[in-house]
Amino acid sequence: MSESGGPDVTQELRLPWDDDPEDLYEHAPCGYLTTLPDGTIVRVNETFLNWTGYSRSDLIGLKRFRDLLTKSDQIYHETHYAPLLNMQGEVHEIALEVVRSDRQAVPTLVNSVLERGPTGVPRIIRTMVFNATERRSYERELLSARRAAESSEQRVRVLQRIVADLAAAPTEAEVAEAVVRAPEPAFQATSSSIYLVDTDSDRLIAVASTDPTTGNWDDMPRSSTRAVAEVARRGDLHVVGTVAEAEEHFPDLAESMRRSERRSVVLLPLTTGPADEQAGMNVLGVLAFSFREERVLTDGELRVIRLLGQQAGQALDRARLYDDARRREERSSFLARTTRALDEEHRLLQRARRLVERVVPEIADWALIRLQVGPAGLVEHHGGPAPDPARIEQRTAEAVETAAPVFATDGDALGCTVLPLIVRGRVLGTLAVRMAPDRRGAEAERLFLIDLADRIALACENARLYEQERAIARTLQRSLLAADVPGADPRFAVETHYQAAAQDMEVGGDWYDAFLITANKLAVVVGDVVGRGIEAATTMGQLRSAIRALASAENGPARLLEDLDRFCDRVDSARMATLVYAEIDLLSSEVSYACAGHLPPLLHEPAGSPTYLLEGRSAPIGSRAGDRRRVEHRMRLAAGSRLLLYTDGLIERRNRPIDRGFETLAREYARLRDAPLKGLTASLADTLVGRDHGDDVCLLCLTLGAEERLERSIGADPLQIALLRADMRGWLAGHGVDTDCLNAVLLACSEAVANSIEHGYADDPFGVVDVSATISAETVEVRVTDRGGWRGGTEPPTDFTRGRGLQLIYESMDEVAFDRGGEGTTVTMRRHRTTA
Known part of the structure; x- marks a missing residue:
């Protein structure tokens, strides 16, 4: 006991029941x-x-x-x-x-x-x-649980990322790419493949794979006995854990597993609809992924796999709706754009060409339109190699014979679809296209191609009818123009040109005419009737006939216009027609003219600049307003003068003042002063109007008498020689040169110009050859000058195995001289005239 009476804690207590x-x-x-x-x-x-x-x-x-x-x-x-x-x-x-x-x-x-x-x-x-045996077991259990939780968390994160990727993928291809990449991070799979169901062809289409060399990765019918097709039909998840298990249920899969060293395979249907109602489930595809080791999947992994199948199926369903809507929108937009583009073309072949250019490359890499009506022809455009022509011909003949499309099929090496172009039961031609294979939505593509062929057929038929009506209109127009313009008279020459409006099928009211009133008096006229169509053309023909009937040696231009005014009292459609009418005395070279509301004639004499003739003007024919008196103007023309009559389509434009048009015409007319008369009016029209103008153009150019000195400049183009020869022939004839001398000069001049083009410019089209000719009582002298460097000699050749140009010049002319200066060569040739 302690001093306090309590137990002594310093002493060890020993209980009776304590162990030793x-x-x-x-x-x-x-x-x-x-x-x-x-x-x-x-x-x-x-x-x-x-x-x-x-x-x-x-x-x-x-x-x-x-x-x-x-x-x-x-x-x-x-x-x-x-x-x-x-x-x-x-x-x-x-x-x-x-x-x-x-x-x-x-x-x-x-x-x-x-x-x-x-x-x-x-x-x-x-x-x-x-x-620590039990502790180690407990730790293992904890570690296993932790690893399972981490794996589950990782799968959930991967699944969340996949779901996010699927939500962001707008197209079926992007959804398939996201799905096929999912098994590797989520389940540590070694390879994956995805097959999509194409309901149109009732097939499973292999669209993506992380390892296309593994297994039988190709398309198959949905009725196939292969494992993928079986899963697509049943809609059940299949986990094949071993090769032996695959041999029992899916022999094709077992063979694939042995060949690719796969040990376990998961076949997952991609579905929409409730997972617990098999009847309401729609299988859109199958995801197959495999492992290199035998794998036993946990219940948690199987739940995640099924969830992946549902999420992928919903994403595919949404993407297909989006793809279908986008495809319909693209096709509709293409058809609309194509229709608008066709409005810009009216000719059949041009319209067919525009169609083919739009088809390639927007919807096909090769296309061909074969036309069997109108100006028949082939319009082909391709971005890749053309198919076998013989097989295309065979398929085309089948489409024409059956009047039905011949579509490309799966495995078709040709890959081309041929559609007949049918309007009102008649085959106008065929459309052949080779499109990139779209293994899903084939039925929609077929319907689109049929619609496209119908539109092309209608467009071609409209173009054919347009060309037919246009040809009729042009034939009528030209039949109403003067066909008997006088020619082969050394005292004058007339050159005409008519160009119809580019886009108009209706005939117009523009016309020209030239005729001899008497043996020594020439009449020329250019006019324009208001309006278009048959009535305008008929009125134009009546006016032309009336002018020929009213023209006489005594009346003159003013009196003729007064008679036309009275004519309009009986032909009301002729009112407000405009015209310029001129009479030329071929003996005195005197011209009298009158303008009834028409544009002034343009005169270019041998010396000076072009001048507009502004006198002799009065109101249009049949006008009842203002001063109705008719006046004319008389003047003498120098030999070699050129008088141009024209209609407003030559110079009037909506986007510029008419004064600018007058200036442009005068400048171009002066530039062509030394050009041959042949082709002069057509050249003016090409330069000032082009081929896409919206109004008719009518021109008449009169050359009066023979110039004392002929001076011409032509381009270094052999085609220009014929025009020069025709111009020189008229000039020589106008001066009364005898036939032998005329032909000899023409031959020598043509050869000299040809040699200048060939040897001086080496066929350079930008070179210029100057030709001048003078006539005296004894001789005709011609000079041909170029500014190039000749490649041949100037003496007559002794070897005649080549061309005989120089030899012909020496034989045709009495005197020939070559002058090679520092800037080119001049050939001077003289021929003595035959005296009576």
């Missing part, structure tokens, strides 16, 4: 070992012996503690455990594996204390050993 301390040591819940500093066991309790199966005689004095450890732990004991114990004096909760007598390893946790003597020298080591 020695027994407590021997049967403690952990193992005890006492070892010398070198690890030799000197004491061990019963608990440790029971755990390990050893006896005391096996251990005490014979074994060191490190001898009871596994090989790896012995190394750890030597490199870490012993040094740490010696340095710190104690170690706690060191995980070591102790080897039992039956060679089984027991996981343990070890605490050790090093006791030292009074001098600090290590004396003994006391070690407690705890059995």
Whole structure:
């Protein structure tokens, strides 16, 4: 008892039922070992012996503690455990594996204390050993659960990312690409393939794969016995865990697995509709992915896989709706744009060409339109190699014979569809196209091509009718123009040109005429009737006939216009017609003219600049307003003068003042002063109007008498020689040159010009050849000058195996001289005239 009367806590309490301390040591819940500093066991309790199966005689004095450890732990004991114990004096909760007598390893946790003597020298080591077998199992379970949770979390994250990718993928191809990439990060699959159902062809289409060389990755009928088709029909998830299992159910899959070294395969249907109602489920495709090792999927993985199939199916359904809408919009837009483009073309072949140019490359890489009406022809355009012509001919003949489309089929090496172009039961031609294979939506593409062929057929028929009506209109127009313009008279020459409006099918009211009133009086006229169509053309013909009937040697231009005014009282449609009428006395070279509301004639005499004749003007024919008196003007023309009559289509434009048109015409007319008369009016029309003008153009150019000196400049183009020859022929005839001399001069001049073009300019079309000719009572002299560098000699050739140009010049002319200056060559030729 303590001094206070309570129990003495400094004394050890001993209860009657307490164990003996020695027994407590021997049967403690952990193992005890006492070892010398070198690890030799000197004491061990019963608990440790029971755990390990050893006896005391096996251990005490014979074994060191490190001898009871596994090989790896012995190394750890030597490199870490012993040094740490010696340095710190104690170690706690060191995980070591102790080897039992039956060679089984027991996981343990070890605490050790090093006791030292009074001098600090290590004396003994006391070690407690705890059995960690159950703890290790628990840790394994925890680790497995953690790994499972991490894997599940990873799959969920991957699935979330995939769902996000699917939501952002607008097209079927992008959805398929996102789905086929999913199994690898989500389930550690080694390869994936995706097949989509094409309801039009009732086939499964292989659209994407991470390894196309693995397995039978190709299209197949949905009725196929292959595993993918079976899953597509049934809509069930199939997990084939082994090759043996595949051999039992899917022989084709087993063969593929052996060939590609796959050990497990998952076949996942991509579906829409409720997962628990098989009847309401719609299978849009199948995702197949595989593993290189045999794989057993957990319930959690299977749930995620099924969820992936549902999400992918919904994304595919949405993308297909989007693709269909986009395709319809694109096709509708294409048809609308094509229709607008056709409005810009009216000719049949041009319209067919425009159609083909729009088809390629927008919807096809090669197309051909074969026309069997109108100006028949082929219009072909391609961005790739053309198909086999013989097979195209065969397919075209079949389409024409059956009057039905011949579509390209799966596996068709030709790859071309031929559609007949039918209007009102008649085949106008065929359209052949080669399109990139669209293995889904083929029915929609067929309907689109049929619609396109119908529109093309209608467009071609409209163009054919347009050309037919245009040809009729042109024939009527030209039949109403003068066809008997006088010619072959050395005292004058007339050149005419008529150009109809480019886009108008109706005949117009523009006309020209030239006729001899008497043997020595010439009448020329150019007019324009208001309006278009048959009535205007009829009125134009009546006016032309009336002018011929009213023209006489005594009346003159003013009197003729007065008679036309009275004519309009009976032909009301002739009112407000405009015309310029001139009479030329071929003996005196005197001209009298009158303008009834028409544009003024343009005169270019041999000397000076072009001048507009502004006198003799009055109101249009049949006008009832203002001064109705008719006036005329009389003047004498120099020999070689050129008088141009024309209609308003030549110079009037909506986007410029008419004064600008007058200036342009005068400038171009002056530029062509030295050009041959032949082709002069057509050249003016080409320069000032072009081919796309919206109004008729009518021109008449009169050359009066023969010029004293002929001067012409032509381009270095052999085609110009014929025009020069015709112009020179009229000039020589006008001066009364005899036939032999005329023909000789024409031959020599033509050869000299041809040599200048060939040798002087080497066929350079930008070169210019100047020709001048003079006539005296005794001789005709012609000079041909170029500014090029000749490649041949100037003497008559002795070798006649080549051209005979120089030889003909020397034989045709009496005198020939060549002058080679620093800037070209001049050939001077003279021919003596025959005197009576």
